[in-house]
Amino acid sequence: MASPIGPELERLIQLLARLPGLGPRSARRAALHLIKKREALLEPLADATRVVSERVVVCSACGSVDTRDPCTICCDPKRDPSILIVVEDVSDLWALERAGVLNARYHVLGGVLSPLDGVGPDDLNLGRLVERAATGVSEVVIALNATVDGQTTAHYITDLLQHLPVKITRLAHGVPVGGELDYLDEGTLVAAMRQRTAL
Template sequence: MAASAGPEIERLIALLSKLPGLGPRSARRATLALLKRRDQLLGPLADALAAARDRVKTCGVCGALDTTDPCAVCNDQSRDQTLICVVEDVGALWAMERAGAFRGRYHVLGGLLSALDGVGPEALRVRELVQRSTGGSVREVILALPATVDGQTTAHYLAERLIPSGAAVTSLARGVPVGGDLDWLDDGTIAQALRARRPA
């Protein structure tokens, strides 16, 4: 950064560059755009960040982020309380909600088991999931975890831990995406789609 930028601008660039998907160059461009449009972008963004810092909290039931605790999903009595969908993080929960196909409750793990990164069960919200699933009020736990080694390891571990609950434990189907062309799919996706085939 040029010496004429000033410490305030350098600090803004440094903070923005820590966000996912933004490196130093993207952070410089974003900073410049914000500074050029202070009234339309920078001021409202600063206000929104301050409001989020002060008002957003983690739901004590499912682990989602909201301004209320319990969150809006946990408070929604029209949702099926006998279904729990387990997701890695809040971003995955938001993706499920965007799809609009699931009307049960969620459980945010807060990550995945990873021996390489030193993440064990105690670092995740596993105990809370087992407690929520025990007692007979939950009939199915859906494991909506990534199709990665860590995701599958976590799913297997959770399935074992949930056996005593009596709830059915299922996973999302994997395979050919809607509108997908077989020629563009990787071998693993095609193999998984063949294994998960169903009557037409």
């Protein structure tokens, strides 16, 4: 039986289905939703995807994505230029920014060392990190995931920056805010107890 929908619509559904979080079924729903809200959603989305696809660039300083290079954060004069926060991916940068955690600049590695996946030091944005850390930076905060690969990469970076006069720190381990002790693993509890703070 021939496809009940034209090739243009079919193509839109196929592309939507490749977004993370959407599958074939939800892509069809999304496509119908877009068509029903043509002026409020479909046309703006067509414009927004076009604009982003034409203008988005990787920041040559920090490796983040933005529509300008250097990116908004690297250009922001209110940011403390002496602190550099090292993250694995742009999504981690966005997460820290949402938390409004530290008014500093970032360095996006674009991954973590992972011998099993064939990711070595040359695949990461490390050379630029050493350059940046050597010029006017007093602290490098390593904000990588608390996974084996993340921690391996943290140690690698520590060695890499050893010769520079910078303080190297990492995010604290401990009980998540709102978390219940009963549900936490032993490693987290040990770390939280070791680094207990005065009330």
